[in-house]
Amino acid sequence: MDWYRSFSTTEIVFLSLFIVGYILYLTRVIRINRAIPVGYRAVVFKVGLRALYFVLFLVALLGPLMGKATKEIQAVGKDIFILVDLSQSMNANDVQPSRLEKVKYELKDIVKSFSSDRIGLIIFSSEAFIQSPLTYDQSALNMFIDALNTSLVPNSGTDFTPALRLALEKFEKDEENPSQQKSKVLLLISDGEDFGDDISAVSEKIQQSGIRLFTLGVGTEQGSQLVVRGVPKTDRSGNVVISKLKPQALQQLANQTNGQYFEISGRQDDTERLISSVGQIEGELRDSRQIDASANKYFYFLLLGVGLFLVDHLIKLKTIRI
Known part of the structure; x- marks a missing residue:
């Protein structure tokens, strides 16, 4: 015995x-x-x-x-790339304390909810950069989330396409788990102000790959002024720029890729619904071992x-x- x-x-x-x-x-x-x-x-x-x-x-x-007796234990998980818009409009405060600060707060809950999954972080405006590769290290992810600010990327408008292409490229080059595309997830977070013009090609590629794309809109349709270094931002005509949530592009992108659109605004916070929807996606087998039962x-x-x-x-x- x-x-x-x-x-x-x-x-x-x-x-x-x-x-x-x-x-x-x-x-x-x-x-x-x-x-x-x-x-x-x-x-x-x-x-x-x-x-x-x-x-x-x-x-x-x-x-x-x-x-x-012995029992087989299987480790199952997903790969999730989170794409965060860091354009100047994310500093708008129609969502308190600001759109970006609210996103950073909710991102920590999202990371915590998927502890058995690999998560990567991509930041973008008109260009996209890898902030963190796919990793299980939640401490490192939280550190990168804390460091997010709009000065990390060029501030010349917003374009979803470079970020989506970069995520697809990283998924394709991933040698650890190249098998099941259906266990790969993209989460695009933005206020919806997309000034790119080549989104259809990349959305079609995402759909063909079987990758699920979820979009999260942040802001309100009433919007708020943009303040840069303490001064309200103005356009070429001298009018104060009002940044508003534009959900149409995000909704269309989610629909085209068999995903879902969620929103964080003054009236609603869909973070829990987002976590639930992503959690329902079946993961792929990472590891299998026999233990004494x-x-x-x-x-x-x-x-x-x-x-x-x-x-x-x-x-x-x-x-x-x-």
């Missing part, structure tokens, strides 16, 4: 206390019996009964493992010990009480 845990200091302490306690108890019984003969039969029965259920409790604590049968010993304990307290014998 194997054991879940070895005989350690804890068990030695319990056993020592039991032995010392009953040595003192028997010494007291012998001393009293010399003055008033009461007999030892009941005392021996009680000591034997209590020693028996004490041993049963001790065995249950050690955890007897019975039955020889011998069952811990402590419960039987514990149950028998409790039964004897109750018998001990229900049967009253004429003996000296402890």
